[in-house]
Amino acid sequence: MKKPNSAAKRKLPKKAAGPPAKVKIHAMPTGVQGLDEILGGGIPEFSFNIVAGTPGCGKTTMVHQIAFANGTPKKPALFFTVLGEPVLKMLRYQQQFSFFDESKVGKAVRFINLSDVAMDKDLNAVLEEIIREVTAANAGVVVVDSFRTLARKATSDVSSAEVQSFIHRLAQFLTSWEATTFLVGEYTEDEIRDNPLFTMVDGIFWLSQVSERNSVVRKLQIVKMRGQATVPGLHTVRIGAGGVQAFSRTLGLIDKQPHKARRRQLSTGVPELDKMLGGGIVEGDSLLVAGPSGTGKSALATQFIAEGLRRGEAGIMAIFEERPEGYTQRAGSFGLNLKAGEQKGKLEILYLRPLDLSVDETMEAILDAIKRVGAKRLVIDSLVGFEMALAPGFRADFRESLYRMIGALTGAGVTILSTVEVEDSFAALQFSHYAISFLTDDIIRLRYVEIDGQLRKVMVVIKMRGGNHSKDIREYVITDKGVVVIHPRRTDYDGLTTGIPTRTGPRKAQAEEAAPEPKA
């Protein structure tokens, strides 16, 4: 055989470089808010999944949402009910959810009862019936609810090997038929190890209810999902009017772009404080304002937001202690019109105080609001109130979730001002009850001090990660202009940070003066 010469070799058309293209696994939307993101884009098409968990976790509702989101008249979703919840009741209750579209029932979503076949006949008959219905309907989605009761009933009649064989044939048929399948069942965690079903399926959706003290919270874990990277860990799930909603642990913030290297400095709305901060808060910083009750943390937060609005920067105030009316009233007394910002869609005041909030859904509410108004400034007032609003079971996750949210939002250029209440000990200068340095770039501490027979207020910039800042301890008052820094640093006292300073200079004559803080 003649070898091709080198010139001929050169003339050969170039083939595409690199390995052959891998099969593309199409991801189906779940119709469950937040779940697609947890799954890494959706449910892998033609996968064979189990939705498992204890009663009342939302399994049936979740698969209904998937069926209604994906069923079409040409490729309907078939919902096989087997010895589980009676269909009449299921339809009665599921139609209460907003995803339940009556116009799809019977065409795009079809309900087929297999209880009689399962009771009167054997697994082969059940399989034949499923094959017959799926083939006739050209189903795209298949749900079997409850698969657990079907398998349990079968196990009492035949050997476990036969049950496994049934599952294998069912999986083989449904995958070959290009159907994405969901087996629903009540299982316990121990069964994941022992039940071969969990080895055979492509995906395991594990739903549970976690109780702590008086609160109960639903959780979802994607224990397994072949061919797709999912978000690991336990995600909060809530069942509301729209059905099941999932809240990813990462809050959908993984892909947020980091902010630019050079950043502006934003005014706090308090000119003297801006000077203390070396020009203002660095854009994209997380600033913590710590101080005891009544020192003006919320006032400062209001001024920060109002200043942003004045400069055309949208803002969000997530408040946990005071009602929104209180905020707008206070702002009005400072001459700041928050209502106008709300009316223009530049400001949202989120009052987040219901019981048993999950940290993830609270943060989701904040993130949604930030997206809605295109916020550049965020106030969280206060971290203590935020933590208290959470169900006890979530408080352990609070700092971790807050860390993720603050990190991602500041990374995307949102500037955050959080307040935290601390008690003045008159012995030391605390910043917070919890370690906070990892949460914040900048810290401003407000505190009471006893001076000349009065309980006055001072502020100091403790830390500023982005640059240099004033080291001065400055006295301030709260007037009809809001927080106003009034005095240059005091050099005639020592120990201001303790709250009980000692005079070092000569005592000056004290004139009787009117209360300096008419609005305090």
Next chain:
Amino acid sequence: MSEAPPQIRNLAERLIAHETRGNKSSGTRTPAAFPVVEKLRPKLATLIGDAGFRALLSRALARAKAGVPSLRAVQVEADGALRGLAGLEAQADPREIAEGRVVLLAQLLGMLVAFIGEDLTLRLVREVWPKFSLNSLDVSRRQR
């Protein structure tokens, strides 16, 4: 025992009339009331199973018997079929049988409306009788 709302009774009467016309044209001599139920049976059994259909029809029959005593001759079999029709025809007045047909069907439809709502019930009826002219019953509005 409560009667079915008038709109549902009207639907039952119309369905029976529709089915009777269909049967006449095909030359069948079977009385129409129970064939309507019979025609609904496979559709409902697919949805709720034979046992589910049997339970539902038994309840509808029990309610219907309160208004039409001659229906006591009728029972529901294990597969959901009705038994005792010959006895009913032998004993009862033809007008009472006709009334029994309407009342039983109206009770069955009324229970479906109560359980799964008007929309889904009418969808089921449309699937069985696609050419049957069917408008909203508006049961919930009129019941208030």
